[in-house]
Amino acid sequence: MTRSTSRRLRSWLSSTLHGEGRDGAHSRREQRKGWTVTIHDLSGFPVAAAAMVTPFVPSPGSWLILQATGAGPSSWKPWARLEAWRERGPVDALGYRLELVFDSGPHECAVPIAESSISTKRGGQFVIDPATFPEAAAGAAWPFAGGFVMGSTVEGEGRASRPTVQVGVQHVTCMGDVAVFVALSAAVDLCMDACKLFSQRLRKELCQDQDE
Structure with a gap:
């Protein structure tokens, strides 16, 4: 893991896992940084998380996806890095790129596994599947054995979203x-x-503090 990634991860763990909230945002611009999502198991133990690790998007490594390998803040390990950006042209779309993150001695190794776009008006599907990823089809290193990995629904702008997630059982x-x-x-x-x-x-659900 690089030093910059380590600092961002420590900062996120300090503010989130220890219950220290950030100061309330004072503008719409500031509302878009510091978002985190934590997934808990049935016993209430946090097992995975997604954290926006850069102040604004788009920027490299906008999101860090983490997985808990044990108890305590030190058990959280980076699993993937997600970058997203707004594409403007004939079709207004959300572009994205996902890389799996591996520690390789003193350096971080990233393997791209998904890159595409989703219509901002109609929404669509986010998919990890070698059949839809050109680099995998070209014979590049593919870290998953056996076909379809996962897919989830994404609603268009302004719509209340409840993503449906499908994961390959293998x-x-x-x-x-x-x-x-x-x-x-x-x-x-x-x-x-x-x-x-x-x-x-x-x-509305993302800007309650501003409305208050």
Whole structure:
């Protein structure tokens, strides 16, 4: 893991897992940083999370997807990095790129596994599948054995979203495996709002503090 990623991870763990909230945002621009999603198992133990680790999107590594490998803050390990951006042209869309993150000695190794776009008006599907990823089809290193990995629904802008997540059974060995995919789908869903123009309002459930 790089030093910058380590600092961001420590900062997120300090503010989230120890219950220290951030100061309330004072503008729509500030509402779009510091979002986190934590997935708990049936006993209430946190097993996966997604954290926006850069102040604004788009920027490299906008989201960090984490998986808990044990108890305590030190057990959280980066699982993937999600980048998202707004594409403007004939079709207004949310572009995204997902990379799995591995520690390789003193350096971080990232393997791209998904890259595409979703219509901001109609929404669509976020998918991890070698059949839909050109680099996998070209013979690049593919970290998953056996076909379809996961998919989730994404609503268009301004719509209340309840993502439906599907995971290939061959990629599930424990609760944590499912949890990271759920955290990832939540991050993709939030990107639809995070990548909006700053002149546009966020969904009601994301700007309650501002309304108050």
